[in-house]
Amino acid sequence: MGGATLLAAPYVLKGKALAAGQVIVRTPGGVYDEIMRKNVYDPFTEATGITVVPVAATVAKLLAMFESGNVELDLIDTGEGPLIQLERKGALTPIDYGSWKLSKPENITEEYKSEFRVTDFAYATVLAYNTDTFKGDAHPDNWPDFWDAEKFPGPRMLADMATGTPNLEFALIADGVALKDLYPLDVDRAFKSLSRIRPAITRFWDTGALSAQLMTDAEVVTGSIWNGRLQAVMDKGAPLSFTWNQHMLQLQQVAIFKDSPNVAEAQQLIDFMMQPSVQAGYGAALRYSPSNTKAFDLIDPKIVEQMPGNPATRDKAFVQNVAWWEDNRDAINKRWSSWILG
Template sequence: MTDLIRLNRRLLLGTALAAPFVARPALAAGEVIVRTPGGTYDDVMRKYVYEPFTRETGITVRPVAATSAKLLAMFRAGNVELDLIDTGAGQLLTLDRMGALAPIAYDKWRWTKPEDISPELKSANRVSNFVYCTVLGYSKEAFPNGAPDSWAQFWDAGKFPGPRMLGDMASGSAHLEFALLADGVPKDKLYPLDVERALRVMDRIRPQIRRFWDTGALSAQMLSDKEVVAGSIWNGRLQVLIDRGAPLAYTWNEHMIQVQAMGIFKDARNVAGAQLLADYMLQAEVQAKYARDLIYGPTNTKSFPLMTEEERARAPGGPRSTQTGFYQNNEWWEDNRDRVNRQWSRWVQK
């Protein structure tokens, strides 16, 4: 009798241990290491992507910080320490051209339909997970009778006086596009950028530039602390301040739409897990949630109907945004970055 009880206990224990694998045959093991921008971004993605993905697949997600230089160094040294790269589209394009990225497994996606991702926001080895934009932000207190509503007006320091800011090359790219818009170049004629002309236009506003910012945090701090009255700033950074009650605002006119994208190191330790995570992250329902909290725009066209009218109205890449803004040309920037870096360095040190 005792032996029978022991046998039954062993059978019951074996069944209990095996049950999760029987109920969830697709459960996978392992970890996906993701390069991310960090900070609040990680908090939002953990809530809407990483933790639900782990519950669904059994794969844990570990976000890490890594600069562009570190990503390049990893690949060149043949010592890839992460799997999925979540970064600016320009940086990812550089890695793609070096042959560092694996093809995106669109044909194996099970959560997201590839055709739902805007065609201009995906390629063989890269796929965009959100869009953001750089807007002309300003202090409502500094301009109670009307603020600058275009880059030409931003350049008019006589009519709209006060210290200003613009982005430095260290922010990702110098804001040469805004200089050319201020000089009368139409949005659809910006590229290829006339760098020499843009720098001549920059000469006119430089006495009013308090600082060329290199991080989103610095641009937000300068506006919040009233160090400047107007300047270029990422929409998400500014919207957070506005939502907290800061007397700030921005115009949608002539904003620059920019792209965040994902790629997978072809020599990654967990290519399969990274492919699954990219697929999971791009679902319409998932994108609508993290785009709302990050105040950015989704790349899945089916996400917009899931957002409120207010959320759609302030989403970069949405109907309103594409009518009044323009997409930054990442290919041009990556083709010319070294040259522009040299020209910018000489100009900014004059």
């Protein structure tokens, strides 16, 4: 769900975008847009007459828009980190929960909403393994197991700093830290833990595509991976599986640019997309977890089982504290750059 190159087409539409009855939405692009078009944008237009124009834009472009005073977008749909950056710069308008007519704010998971941001879905980083290598129940089932390369031998992978957040949380869990006690992260302890498992790490992956390819090709036989990337290759028959134990929930959120051209329409779109029935549609298509707890009842139970943070596995998960990462990213980046060189 990272940034993409700003498309040229939105500038052709810019004049129209400033007219009433439209919402310009920053999205990740690609297949994601197709899913949201089918489940959110077109139904919203049919119900309200308001046109939705999706635009792919980098985080840098979003920041530049605000700093230049030339805001060309209304709704931002992206990861939690960029929205925290924008919020701290005063670039966002509060979510008008009180105006919701289609959705109920109290049905949105409490950890998933704040004054300026609300989650449209949650994805996760999970512990995956190769079922040809680890047969039956004899597989790593938690992060301490993953760190035990003698009991569960084989090449491994973890996330690189280039993903935005290397797996310091998993390193601490493997070292005995409880999920509820992870933050603030003990950085020294995390790197000591990473150093213990490093000889068994074949690759530190920097993209979701690479992580899925490494697992599919059996270049590694266990590792951290985003659940959506893993599910996609499992659905194609790759001999892989995973555990929900100690999975890390990460949030995709929406927010409204301060002084955007169509604030009222953007507020309406948020209300629309938070409905249980709407979230059930795009949540099932993405295999990511809806933020509205009532949506789970409308999704095939077999698909719910594939969703992170679902009702049966929520107590095995923790929500990544992205605010902590935004506060400490530069320091961790320097530490990582030194550590990775050995």
